[in-house]
Amino acid sequence: MSTADLLYSEAEDDLRAAVRSLLTDRCPPATVMSEAESGRAYDVALWRALGAEMGTAGLLVPDKLGGQGATAREAAVVMEELGRAVASVPYLTSAVLAAVALLGCDTGQEAVARLLGAVAEGRTVGALAVPLSTVAVVPGGGSGAPAATVRADGDSTLSGQVSGVAGAAGADVLLVPATGADGYGLYAVETAETSVTVEPLTSLDLTRPLAAVTVTGAPARRLAGPDRAEAAIGRALLTGAGLLASEQLGVAEWCLTETVRHTKERHQFGRPIGSFQALKHRMAALWLELVSARATARYAADALATDSPDAPVAVAVAQAHCAEVAVHAAEECVQLHGGIGMTWEHPAHLYLKRAKSDEIALGAPGRHRQALAALVDLPAPTG
Amino acid sequence: MTTTRHRPAVDAGELRRRVRELLDAHPPATTDRLDFLRARFDAGLAWVHYPAGLGGLDAPRSLQAVVDAELEAAGAPGNDPRRIGIGLGMAAPTILGFGTDEQRERLLRPLWTGEEVWCQLFSEPGAGSDLAALATRAVRDGDHWVVDGQKVWTSSAHLARWAILIARTDPDQPKHRGISYFICDMTDPGVEVRPLRQITGEAEFNEVFLTGVRIPDSRRLGEIGEGWRVAQTTLMNERVAIGGGRVPREGGMIGLVSDTWRERPELRTHDLHQRLLRLWTESEAARLAGERLRQQLAVGQPGPEGSAMKLAFARLNQRISALEVELLGEEGLLYDDWTLRRPELVDFTGREAGYRYLRAKGNSIEGGTSEVLLNIIAERVLGLPPEPRTDKDVPWKDLPR
Numbered sequence: 156m157s158t159a160d161l162l163y164s165e166a167e168d169d170l171r172a173a174v175r176s177l178l179t180d181r182c183p184p185a186t187v188m189s190e191a192e193s194g195r196a197y198d199v200a201l202w203r204a205l206g207a208e209m210g211t212a213g214l215l216v217p218d219k220l221g222g223q224g225a226t227a228r229e230a231a232v233v234m235e236e237l238g239r240a241v242a243s244v245p246y247l248t249s250a251v252l253a254a255v256a257l258l259g260c261d262t263g264q265e266a267v268a269r270l271l272g273a274v275a276e277g278r279t280v281g282a283l284a285v286p287l288s289t290v291a292v293v294p295g296g297g298s299g300a301p302a303a304t305v306r307a308d309g310d311s312t313l314s315g316q317v318s319g320v321a322g323a324a325g326a327d328v329l330l331v332p333a334t335g336a337d338g339y340g341l342y343a344v345e346t347a348e349t350s351v352t353v354e355p356l357t358s359l360d361l362t363r364p365l366a367a368v369t370v371t372g373a374p375a376r377r378l379a380g381p382d383r384a385e386a387a388i389g390r391a392l393l394t395g396a397g398l399l400a401s402e403q404l405g406v407a408e409w410c411l412t413e414t415v416r417h418t419k420e421r422h423q424f425g426r427p428i429g430s431f432q433a434l435k436h437r438m439a440a441l442w443l444e445l446v447s448a449r450a451t452a453r454y455a456a457d458a459l460a461t462d463s464p465d466a467p468v469a470v471a472v473a474q475a476h477c478a479e480v481a482v483h484a485a486e487e488c489v490q491l492h493g494g495i496g497m498t499w500e501h502p503a504h505l506y507l508k509r510a511k512s513d514e515i516a517l518g519a520p521g522r523h524r525q526a527l528a529a530l531v532d533l534p535a536p537t538g
Numbered sequence: 539m540t541t542t543r544h545r546p547a548v549d550a551g552e553l554r555r556r557v558r559e560l561l562d563a564h565p566p567a568t569t570d571r572l573d574f575l576r577a578r579f580d581a582g583l584a585w586v587h588y589p590a591g592l593g594g595l596d597a598p599r600s601l602q603a604v605v606d607a608e609l610e611a612a613g614a615p616g617n618d619p620r621r622i623g624i625g626l627g628m629a630a631p632t633i634l635g636f637g638t639d640e641q642r643e644r645l646l647r648p649l650w651t652g653e654e655v656w657c658q659l660f661s662e663p664g665a666g667s668d669l670a671a672l673a674t675r676a677v678r679d680g681d682h683w684v685v686d687g688q689k690v691w692t693s694s695a696h697l698a699r700w701a702i703l704i705a706r707t708d709p710d711q712p713k714h715r716g717i718s719y720f721i722c723d724m725t726d727p728g729v730e731v732r733p734l735r736q737i738t739g740e741a742e743f744n745e746v747f748l749t750g751v752r753i754p755d756s757r758r759l760g761e762i763g764e765g766w767r768v769a770q771t772t773l774m775n776e777r778v779a780i781g782g783g784r785v786p787r788e789g790g791m792i793g794l795v796s797d798t799w800r801e802r803p804e805l806r807t808h809d810l811h812q813r814l815l816r817l818w819t820e821s822e823a824a825r826l827a828g829e830r831l832r833q834q835l836a837v838g839q840p841g842p843e844g845s846a847m848k849l850a851f852a853r854l855n856q857r858i859s860a861l862e863v864e865l866l867g868e869e870g871l872l873y874d875d876w877t878l879r880r881p882e883l884v885d886f887t888g889r890e891a892g893y894r895y896l897r898a899k900g901n902s903i904e905g906g907t908s909e910v911l912l913n914i915i916a917e918r919v920l921g922l923p924p925e926p927r928t929d930k931d932v933p934w935k936d937l938p939r
Contacts, residue, residue: 161830162837415920430923435916442915446846450826472826475819524815533799533814536806 196325238405248322253281259387307335
């Protein structure tokens with residue numbers, strides 16, 4: 156566990172530069188804002204350029220299955236940049252959660268391989284149909300995958316509802332955990348079917364909207380049965396939570412950078428407000444938090460990339476820590492911007508909304524600390 | 539840097555060869571500890587990045603780890619960097635950077651072997667965080683300087699053979715410009731060391747009274763009036779010094795309280811559980827940040843994270859030790875020992891929770907208060923504007939005191 160590489164490789168730096176340059180060009184705050192208000196589920200043109208043309212949609216998928224054969228370390232760098240831009244693209248939901256869930260199915264099956272290839276190439280947008288708040292499965296700290304709220308009839312149709320699903324609106328295919336006569340399984344459903352309703356919900360985070368999914372006798376294809384489905388979903392949630400820490404780092408980084416920039420320029424009482432010690436200390440304290448957040452996010456990414464047995468601890472630490480750092484940074488960003496921070500035209504609110512909903516996504520900090528209690532043997536009092 | 543010099547670079551293989559030579563000539567099992575350390579210094583294996591002849595070989599600093607690992611594996615005695623921390627971390631780089639050849643040859647070897655302990659005469663009762671406000675005077679008298687004043691918070695002064703000292707040599711200059719830097723012989727007449735009993739009951743620190751102490755001009759470091767610039771080197775090195783070894787998970791104070799938690803289920807409450815888990819997570823985050831800093835240093839990318847680590851650990855240690863006292867309940871109301879002692883090292887793990895709680899309070903004060911470090915991060919890392927200052931161009935003697 157102590158041999159993890161916590162730095163960024165040259166290749167990772169190059170990937171970051173490419174992603175950042177694309178996002179700077181195509182996704183400035185004004186564009187994010189107008190996209191969020193457009194009613195579209197995500198920025199389709201941006202996702203085509205980033206996911207398909209640049210190939211980030213397939214980073215986690217091996218070459219032979221149509222992906223780029225990279226690891227969670229590279230995906231984490233993409234997540235950092237997406238957080239920094241608070242971009243509205245289905246990276247977490249399709250390229251991470253759906254792709255990793257599919258990787259956990261039998262990729263020797265033609266149907267699985269075909270869908271995985273399409274998701275990896277960014278041709279198809281997938282989404283794992285679980286509530287966004289679902290906590291990663293932690294060995295010893297939780298049960299299996301989340302209980303299914305959808306019923307499988309035979310192995311070809313699904314009925315039921317899942318609420319609060321991120322990335323469902325705009326997805327082509329939903330990966331739905333469901334229980335049938337043979338037990339727990341993971342099923343693929345096309346959203347184009349008339350028996351599938353994806354109803355957008357009004358979400359706190361405008362840039363990652365949630366939807367309620369209802370399936371009523373929808374035609375489905377079983378991708379994994381009881382032998383693999385739980386582990387596949389568990390791995391997807393663990394990976395998603397681990398990489399979300401990098402997104403939170405990116406969010407926090409933007410917030411601090413912008414706050415520093417603003418307080419250096421904004422004058423009150425005859426001097427830049429950034430020269431007041433009370434404010435300087437708050438920003439320095441945030442920087443401190445960022446230093447340790449980066450270390451935990453890098454460690455989680457590396458542990459996932461190397462399939463380390465310490466990955467559950469690494470993810471729980473990173474989530475418990477980075478979630479709070481991102482929220483704190485976004486709250487400070489709004490406060491230290493003063494009145495302008497409270498307005499709709501300044502992008503600070505987008506970051507606060509993302510940070511706060513990221514805090515709850517894939518397990519709130521308290522849930523991750525609870526998982527840690529079991530993982531590192533610090534049991535709660537009995538009785 | 540040495541990149542333009544045409545000298546064959548000393549690589550890891552070469553260092554291993556030299557370590558083997560040293561071990562063959564001075565088998566650790568049969569060699570006196572001090573003799574071995576002297577031989578190691580003379581072989582250039584003390585601090586490999588120092589110049590040849592001064593304990594080093596002009597090798598890349600990162601290769602020190604290779605030497606240390608080989609020697610440790612061979613069971614060779616070490617020089618106990620903790621005990622000589624001030625000499626190693628502060629005096630040595632300053633002597634190397636500003637000393638004359640004579641000073642370097644006389645002072646560095648016994649400093650490194652631990653034969654001569656160093657202390658640091660910087661802080662004064664009226665000049666702590668605002669170090670440049672110091673009032674200790676050094677007045678020229680022929681080949682000597684006559685020093686009068688009082689220093690405080692001086693660790694190891696009662697053990698030290700030498701001190702690095704800053705004193706005011708020109709009160710008519712603004713405060714940063716009238717300071718000079720000296721090496722003070724702690725055995726000279728007029729140097730009086732008094733223990734300063736602290737919150738824990740111990741006396742780790744001292745007050746040092748300097749009364750008519752005569753320091754030869756040959757023991758000045760740097761030019762007259764340039765002492766502040768020299769001190770900057772010392773202070774930067776103070777904070778760079780971060781443990782070379784990896785810290786394992788639960789390696790610090792959090793390990794002690796975690797073990798108590800595991801061993802004493804009767805002490806557990808839900809509130810303490812929440813706080814423990816939070817601190818455990820933060821400790822792990824700080825440990826990983828330290829590990830990341832170490833990796834950055836190893837590939838030659840030192841970051842500003844060094845001062846961050848000091849701050850982070852200061853806060854954590856205070857909160858963890860506070861939790862530990864509370865966890866112990868009844869026992870937390872007791873203290874292990876109020877005897878006035880003069881420890882050579884801060885021993886966080888060898889004492890009980892109450893001691894840790896009290897001693898940790900100093901972590902956010904010693905070596906730069908957390909408030910001053912936050913200012914440094916804000917201004918030097920984040921580039922925020924400095925506080926307006928009223929003392930910059932005023933002669934020191936005219937400043938309000």
